Amino acid sequence: MSEPIVFCKSGGCTAKLGPGALNRVLEKLPKADRDEKLLIGYDSHDDAAVYQVSEDLAIVQTLDFFPPMVEDPYTFGKIAATNALSDIYAMGGEVKTALNIVCFPQEWDLNILGEIMRGGAEKVIEAGGTLAGGHSISDTDVKYGLSVMGVVNPKKMYPNDGGQIGDSLILTKKLGVGIMAAANRVGAASKEAMEEAITSMTTLNKYAAEILKDYEVHACTDVTGFGFLGHLHEMLGKGYAAQIDLAHIPHIAEAVHHADEFLLTAAAQRNRNHMEQYVRFEDVPFAMEEILYDPQTSGGLLAAVDKNQAKEIVQKMQSAGLAAQIVGTITQKEDIEIIVK
Structure with a gap:
């Protein structure tokens, strides 16, 4: 057989x-x-x-x-x-x-x-x-x-570490698809939430990138296997820091429930082990910590843009059906690289 x-x-x-x-x-x-x-x-x-x-x-x-x-x-x-x-x-x-x-x-x-x-x-x-x-x-x-x-055009390319102090950080897709895939493998994910994750994973970043081309973009990366925090850490490679506004992090709502039920991935724990020395959470629930460490498959773009243009960029992206949000600011580095609150 x-x-x-x-x-x-x-x-x-x-x-x-x-x-x-x-x-x-x-x-x-x-x-x-x-x-x-x-x-x-x-x-x-x-x-x-x-x-x-x-x-x-x-x-x-x-x-x-x-x-x-x-x-x-x-x-x-x-x-x-x-x-x-x-x-x-x-x-x-x-x-x-x-x-x-x-x-x-x-x-x-x-x-x-x-x-x-x-x-x-x-x-x-x-x-x-x-x-x-x-x-x-x-x-x-x-x-x-x-x-x-x-x-x-080499004069117009986006390095991932070209951000400047005061830049706004824009994330163009929801986080949590790694947790949703893990929940789906054990039959715990709802059909609606899994469809939301699949729609996100099959949406080309072409559409966000086309909007960014009309604005002042200092740095850009896509959020994939190292999770939001891991890829943000790579963006801050020149010694800058970032403050992240937890309330504006776009995420799949059901992923919070699954994280609370400890439906996690080994890759997220590897990300946590590597990144926890660079991050300070202030009144952040455990489930949202996991979503920020969660490895994303086909995740969104994370862009550092001129703060005066950020709202207009996000409005255009949202009008195009994207889940974009301003999620934080690049700052001068002090005692810790990334503060999430």
Whole structure:
């Protein structure tokens, strides 16, 4: 008797290596002489690599793939592609081409793989890009994602650590999708809340990025596996600090209930272990701490913008159907890097 197919075990960005472990590996890699045309590489904690080819043109390269976090293959394909495409938008770029990355058990029904790739292809098309090929291998578990190439004007790209004191921080999607996926795997998530999470995970950050292009953006990243606090920490790399307004953090309401019931992820605990030395919570409930540490799959953009433009940006994003909010301010660093209250 053959083993039953288990499509969704534990996936999405919860499958990422913890930030502490990853940093220890990257620090030991051999360093070549710096290519002056490589404007951004892995050493900067940015979302994608940027390589300049002319005065006004640079190539943006990124790669992302992971195991399923939902049971439906087509939906998984859309989420994985949306997540991989996001890094181009976080750099201020435009998507041009994408290559499929596929790991799939050879003995499984290939129609499942077809549905995954159909979902991914639809999102590449929606992004305005072209699916140009890919690579597949036989594996014991399913994994899918994209290698994406985009373009950006190097004078207009967004580094993730270019924020300035006084900048407003805008978050464009709700937090809590990692907790919702964990609850869904044990049958505890409501259909409505899970649909809310899937809608968020399949919404391209293209739409938020198109609005940001008309304004003064000093820094930008997308919130994925290291959680809101982990990616904010990377944005503050120049020695700045941030004050976060808990009341304005957009989140899936049901995720608070599941966090209170300790339906948590191991990845969130890795994020907490790595980040707790940088964070002070002031009268923050445990469940909201977990939501701020929660690894996001295909999360929103976190942008540091001119404070005088922030309200207008958020109004435009909300009018476009996005869950954007002003969630905090970049400040001078004192005794602690991030204060949440």
